[in-house]
Amino acid sequence: MTEPLYKQVINTLIQRIADGEYLPGSMLPSEFDLAADLNVSQGTARKALVELELKGIVQRSQGKGTFVTVRTPENSLFHFFRLRTPQGQQVTPELLSTDVKIRASSKEERSLLFNAPKKVFEVSRVRTFKNQPLCHETSIVPIDLFPGLHERCPLPNALYVLFQQAYSCVVISAEENLTAGLLEDPVASLLQQKVGTPVIVARRQARDLLERVVELRTTTILTHGSSYNIDLR
Amino acid sequence: MTEPLYKQVINTLIQRIADGEYLPGSMLPSEFDLAADLNVSQGTARKALVELELKGIVQRSQGKGTFVTVRTPENSLFHFFRLRTPQGQQVTPELLSTDVKIRASSKEERSLLFNAPKKVFEVSRVRTFKNQPLCHETSIVPIDLFPGLHERCPLPNALYVLFQQAYSCVVISAEENLTAGLLEDPVASLLQQKVGTPVIVARRQARDLLERVVELRTTTILTHGSSYNIDLR
DNA sequence: TAGTGGTCTAGACCACCGC
DNA sequence: CGGTGGTCTAGACCACTAG
Missing domain, CATH: 3.40.1410.10 (Chorismate lyase-like)
Known part of the structure; x- marks a missing residue:
């Protein structure tokens, strides 16, 4: 009964942001790169990124990429x-x-x-x-x-x-x-x-x-x- | 530039609920049945159902099914x-x-x-x-x-x-x-x-x-x- | 045990952005 | 043009529920 993969990905990314590994406003790796990095499929990386966007932690836009939310x-x-x-x-x-x-x-x-x-x-x-x-x-x-x-x-x-x-x-x-x-x-x-x-x-x-x-x-x-x-x- | 399939599915289901076709508390067809009914894949039907749950219109639970939200x-x-x-x-x-x-x-x-x-x-x-x-x-x-x-x-x-x-x-x-x-x-x-x-x-x-x-x-x-x-x- | 939703994968194609 | 996210499909397997 382990945690689903996509939740592990979410926690990994949150930790990286909290650690300053991904800085405010910076672009995250693409879905494919993240997937390769974390040994999951692109669909799983995608699901994690979509949830992070729902939580307001990152922002995504087609053609541009996924960025750490900046508080303005x-x-x-x-x-x-x-x-x-x-x-x-x-x-x-x-x-x-x-x-x-x-x-x-x-x-x-x-x-x-x-x-x-x-x-x-x-x-x-x-x-x-x-x-x-x-x-x-x-x-x-x-x-x-x-x-x-x-x-x-x-x-x-x-x-x-x-x-x-x-x-x-x-x-x-x-x-x-x-x-x-x-x-x-x-x-x-x-x-x-x-x-x-x-x-x-x-x-x-x-x-x-x-x-x-x-x-x-x-x-x-x-x-x-x-x-x-x-x-x- | 037509609307995405899953949004069409969402609108169809909302309309059916508003029309009383699916009554409060009743079970919706399964993901596969809905997919077959509406000529989309199971994944697309699923995406629509998940969004309807986020909106609070239906409730889903593993092993049971998807049900029209009942106001209690x-x-x-x-x-x-x-x-x-x-x-x-x-x-x-x-x-x-x-x-x-x-x-x-x-x-x-x-x-x-x-x-x-x-x-x-x-x-x-x-x-x-x-x-x-x-x-x-x-x-x-x-x-x-x-x-x-x-x-x-x-x-x-x-x-x-x-x-x-x-x-x-x-x-x-x-x-x-x-x-x-x-x-x-x-x-x-x-x-x-x-x-x-x-x-x-x-x-x-x-x-x-x-x-x-x-x-x-x-x-x-x-x-x-x-x-x-x-x-x- | 049969049927449901939940997770995960692999791959195709499209729409949009910036160079 | 190459790279990004967005949509869609098909299929496998797991976890849970109820009869």
Whole structure:
């Protein structure tokens, strides 16, 4: 009762990408070359590549080849920032402020994050859209996965792009829990809103290629000119 | 430049299901029988069936066969009612009250719903969880797609189950837009909450097999003992 | 044991891309 | 033009289910 060949191929390729053997944006070997390399048929290599594309780990296009997915600000927003205008357009926020701290992790953070880190970075940011305050985000990430993060100021708009480019850590999925809430200080004043303004509070666990939880994020969202958009299937 | 064979097979099968030729829960012909029937190879029939499973239209299991997906209260909730307890358990609500009206559609409703119906049913319901008020839902559906709906009281907990069983209308996807809000009357009193309680307001467009928008739904959600759960990919 | 889906192979041909 | 992924076929064998 061993694992199917194509799953072994998938795991091999994921490992190679996580190890930096195939770099973001680079082309993978063709179906035939991979098949020869791994001693499987072209059809089996193909099945593995198709599944990797479904998972969002590679992108394939006819005539060109198969490429390791690159996190860009655009696709990072598209996948992980689901605010849309009433007309359905993507909301592209601006960064108003950033604050990075190093601190000891809480017990809950240790229990959720990969490797139960003792120290974490806490990145707090305020975003605006069309010059209106939009949301307040706090990201918690293990210090050992992202050494030197605090010296990389100013941090880019999309953290996940940095994670991939500087740390070979590719965020590919996340789970979010939304609750309704009322703004309180100090977040209310950071967002320049009255205390008591209704908000959506989103608590996220983000996972990388190897399904490790690499980030906890809490986003406090004003939904004046936009709404949180979801596809249910 | 014609459509690939396997897509033609997919469309044929979807049409047959929508026509009631293959009924909910019934077994489809085997891969070989379908292949012979439609003059394609078994591999092509297989590819079509696998895609239909990905879309949630059929379910396959080794040794048993391929079956048309049946909407049950359980899987309907699982797919389309994303509230979870803090421990991650599915929230299974109870119905507290139901109110069905027939009325003329608004201009916006006509523009969104399939076939721009002039008359619609408006189904308003209050749900509870563990004897606490949970949410208030208003479903708008075209009267001509669901004739006699108002005479089917009491309506079941899960409307989509009824849609499939009584009207061969299978809801398979939906889009939701969430905003933050404050409870106002009359919904506040229906939910036995104070005016001003923070809520999530979810506006949904639900689509059936043929990708027709068959329902508009507005749900006003209290998130005291549960949260709205989302997977991002 | 017969029938189903799941895996794997080998090979053909097509459509698209870039040089 | 050569190389890529996309479609399609034919056939073999395995794993699971049910009678």
